[in-house]
Amino acid sequence: MIYLDYAASTPVDPRVTEAMLPYFDQFFGNPSSTHIFGQQAEAAVENAREMIAQALNCQPHEVVFTSCGSESDNLALRGAAWAARQERNADHILISPVEHDAVSHTARQLADLFGFELEFLPIDEYGIISPEAVAERLRPGTAIVSVIHANNEIGTLNPIAEIGAICRDKGIPFHTDSVQGAAHLPVDVQELNVDLLAIGAHKFYGPKGVGALYVREGTSLHPSQTGGSQELGLRAGTQNVPYIVGMAEAFRLAQAEHGTRQAHAQILRDRIIGTILEEIPDTQLTGHPSERLPNHASFAFKDMDGNSLLMFLDIEGFACSSGSACKTGNPEPSDVLTALGLSREWGLGSLRVTVGKDTTPSEVDTFLGVLPDIITRARRLNI
Amino acid sequence: MNEKTVVIAMSGGVDSSVAAALLKEGGHNVIGMMMRLWSEPGSEAENRCCTIDAMNLARRVAAQLEIPFYAVDAKDIFRETVVQYFIDGYTQGVTPNPCLVCNRHIRWEFLLKRALALGADFMATGHYARMRQVGSGERGAGSGDIELLKAIDDHKDQSYVLHVLKQDQLAHALFPLGEYTKPQVRELARKFELPVAERSDSQDLCFLGNGTYREFLERNAPEVSQPGPMMNTNGEELGQHQGLAFYTIGQRRGLGIAAPDPLYVIQKDTSNNALIIGPKEKLGRSNLTAQDVNWIVGFPPEDPFRAQVKIRYKAQLAWGLVTPLDGNGVHIEFDEPLRDITPGQAAVFYDDEVCLGGGIIEYH
Numbered sequence: 001m002i003y004l005d006y007a008a009s010t011p012v013d014p015r016v017t018e019a020m021l022p023y024f025d026q027f028f029g030n031p032s033s034t035h036i037f038g039q040q041a042e043a044a045v046e047n048a049r050e051m052i053a054q055a056l057n058c059q060p061h062e063v064v065f066t067s068c069g070s071e072s073d074n075l076a077l078r079g080a081a082w083a084a085r086q087e088r089n090a091d092h093i094l095i096s097p098v099e100h101d102a103v104s105h106t107a108r109q110l111a112d113l114f115g116f117e118l119e120f121l122p123i124d125e126y127g128i129i130s131p132e133a134v135a136e137r138l139r140p141g142t143a144i145v146s147v148i149h150a151n152n153e154i155g156t157l158n159p160i161a162e163i164g165a166i167c168r169d170k171g172i173p174f175h176t177d178s179v180q181g182a183a184h185l186p187v188d189v190q191e192l193n194v195d196l197l198a199i200g201a202h203k204f205y206g207p208k209g210v211g212a213l214y215v216r217e218g219t220s221l222h223p224s225q226t227g228g229s230q231e232l233g234l235r236a237g238t239q240n241v242p243y244i245v246g247m248a249e250a251f252r253l254a255q256a257e258h259g260t261r262q263a264h265a266q267i268l269r270d271r272i273i274g275t276i277l278e279e280i281p282d283t284q285l286t287g288h289p290s291e292r293l294p295n296h297a298s299f300a301f302k303d304m305d306g307n308s309l310l311m312f313l314d315i316e317g318f319a320c321s322s323g324s325a326c327k328t329g330n331p332e333p334s335d336v337l338t339a340l341g342l343s344r345e346w347g348l349g350s351l352r353v354t355v356g357k358d359t360t361p362s363e364v365d366t367f368l369g370v371l372p373d374i375i376t377r378a379r380r381l382n383i
Numbered sequence: 384m385n386e387k388t389v390v391i392a393m394s395g396g397v398d399s400s401v402a403a404a405l406l407k408e409g410g411h412n413v414i415g416m417m418m419r420l421w422s423e424p425g426s427e428a429e430n431r432c433c434t435i436d437a438m439n440l441a442r443r444v445a446a447q448l449e450i451p452f453y454a455v456d457a458k459d460i461f462r463e464t465v466v467q468y469f470i471d472g473y474t475q476g477v478t479p480n481p482c483l484v485c486n487r488h489i490r491w492e493f494l495l496k497r498a499l500a501l502g503a504d505f506m507a508t509g510h511y512a513r514m515r516q517v518g519s520g521e522r523g524a525g526s527g528d529i530e531l532l533k534a535i536d537d538h539k540d541q542s543y544v545l546h547v548l549k550q551d552q553l554a555h556a557l558f559p560l561g562e563y564t565k566p567q568v569r570e571l572a573r574k575f576e577l578p579v580a581e582r583s584d585s586q587d588l589c590f591l592g593n594g595t596y597r598e599f600l601e602r603n604a605p606e607v608s609q610p611g612p613m614m615n616t617n618g619e620e621l622g623q624h625q626g627l628a629f630y631t632i633g634q635r636r637g638l639g640i641a642a643p644d645p646l647y648v649i650q651k652d653t654s655n656n657a658l659i660i661g662p663k664e665k666l667g668r669s670n671l672t673a674q675d676v677n678w679i680v681g682f683p684p685e686d687p688f689r690a691q692v693k694i695r696y697k698a699q700l701a702w703g704l705v706t707p708l709d710g711n712g713v714h715i716e717f718d719e720p721l722r723d724i725t726p727g728q729a730a731v732f733y734d735d736e737v738c739l740g741g742g743i744i745e746y747h
Contacts, residue, residue, distance in 0.1 A: 305456075307454075307455070307456060308500075311453045311501065312501065314451055315451065
């Protein structure tokens with residue numbers, strides 16, 4: 001099998017596994033305990049917090065550990081919305097139409113069940129949100145703005161720093177989902193002008209089941225999970241010590257090796273995009289041609305079912321994904337592709353190819369060698 | 384048989400799971416596929432054969448057997464063909480058998496096409512039936528050489544629903560369970576340690592969910608769900624029926640009429656929305672015509688022939704003389720009158736263990 005689905009998940013780096021192992025049995029204490037076992041565990045968690053803070057260019061107490069990127073998004077949206085409503089009677093939520101479900105479904109719930117007003121920002125054909133569009137829609141009653149850093153489906157990067165500057169100027173909290181972005185780009189929360197930023201470890205060779213939310217000091221947030229006073233009272237529950245240690249090490253490596261990883265991925269990405277657009281008829285790139293994740297290539301093929309395509313690819317030994325694919329066989333064009341304006345005949349046939357630090361040029365060539373034929377076969381099935 | 388690529392149509396049930404395990408054990412390159420079928424909006428979770436739970440179960444079985452597993456969306460085509468056929472049948476006053484249409488158009492056309500496109504040599508199902516190669520032709524030549532046989536387990540035999548298959552479909556079909564009895568299959572499920580060993584058999588139509596077909600038809604075929612007169616064969620009104628769709632020819636229970644002798648549903652008069660009922664003597668009929676006949680060999684016989692006939696999936700075999708008609712029909716004269724010849728169901732002909740074909744019983 002050749003794995004070309006690094007945006008879905010990545011293998012845990014052996015250096016990360018090694019860092020985690022002592023915290024399963026040797027240093028197993030509860031970080032909240034007073035005794036030496038607790039002190040060791042707490043030290044590990046705080047060390048990890050320091051490492052993440054350094055990578056993000058923020059203070060350690062501005063990092064909240066969660067169980068995943070989605071939980072970070074939930075805490076950011078729900079926490080900021082509730083706090084804004086209580087403190088300044090704000091109930092306007094402004095998000096892009098290409099947010100990850102973790103953001104858009106949380107916002108939708110806030111609107112449907114809790115009476116918030118949900119407004120979507122316009123996008124261009126690449127899925128980019130313009131800072132001007134944000135400026136035009138900000139109100140004193142805006143509770144939270146959320147714009148995805150790098151889109152998971154189409155790879156497009158957004159002008160987060162510019163949007164953040166506008167929100168900062170108006171004093172409105174600004175969140176970005178950087179679950180994909182932080183895995184591939186330098187993430188400096190000062191340069192990005194964000195108040196909230198979500199990351200998830202398994203996108204950058206860390207373990208699944210752990211994430212973090214950056215919360216700028218002074219940003220009002222209500223906890224979405226209540227209980228003990230862990231994580232500054234924003235996220236109750238005993239910390240997942242080994243996974244937090246693993247995430248910190250993985251994030252340190254991602255930032256330290258960022259240059260080489262990006263250079264490696266980008267060459268492969270551009271070879272994929274160039275070859276597919278050249279060799280397969282009725283194909284378009286989805287997302288921006290250059291302002292996109294360095295490891296991310298995504299396409300729409302006219303008159304094809306993405307589910308069939310993934311099946312053929314799997315049988316032939318390639319693991320990719322599709323915006324329209326669903327393991328339960330319910331193909332619908334994704335919200336993101338629909339928001340880009342793709343018709344159903346294009347939107348059902350999407351393909352996402354994402355490479356990783358261990359992807360080799362020959363793997364990519366093998367894939368590109370068989371893809372045209374597989375597309376032909378999958379299209380034949382669509383008649 | 385040498386190693387072949389076989390797609391197994393999975394349902395998360397015991398039968399298809401064991402079939403998959405047997406194929407794998409036989410050294411084949413096995414691929415699991417499961418169709419996502421249509422459910423009424425709002426009751427998707429209840430569709431008996433493809434709930435999320437059933438699909439997860441099938442996925443677990445596939446993972447345990449180390450075979451790939453793919454879900455295939457068949458909702459639209461299932462709604463357009465199978466469910467529409469079911470509703471149309473009731474609207475026309477017959478008692479349709481949607482499983483026949485599903486086998487003909489969904490399983491053995493739609494899914495088979497996808498299986499073959501994936502590179503499969505065969506598609507297998509968990510049906511209880513057997514096949515036999517006759518003549519000298521190579522398997523797969525589509526030359527009329529393949530016979531469809533009843534399963535070893537007479538109680539579970541499903542050749543009735545497979546009588547719609549044609550030679551080019553049979554050429555790609557495998558029925559790994561045909562030689563086993565249901566108790567043996569359950570035993571195999573335990574032996575293979577499949578997580579489905581104790582699951583109960585599916586019973587009703589998959590798309591009805593937890594509701595009854597009555598509720599389904601009230602929503603989807605309101606015109607045959609209206610009350611109307613219940614009459615005897617002389618045209619005298621005896622009471623009210625609740626909607627023609629809810630009665631079947633030969634039905635005795637649930638008529639709600641006090642009479643010295645038991646009364647049965649004799650006929651449905653759809654043009655007057657009347658249900659005709661009468662004593663047992665009026666019910667028996669010793670002949671039927673069936674249309675849309677499929678002959679397993681691919682062509683009809685020239686002469687009338689004696690055969691055993693099944694007029695419902697679970698009916699007893701009845702001897703009769705089958706006469707091919709011009710067009711695509713047959714006329715059948717039974718040796719003894721039968722009480723529950725039901726328009727819309729299939730009449731399937733057998734020569735001992737060989738299923739010769741069958742057609743849909745016409746309204747008389």
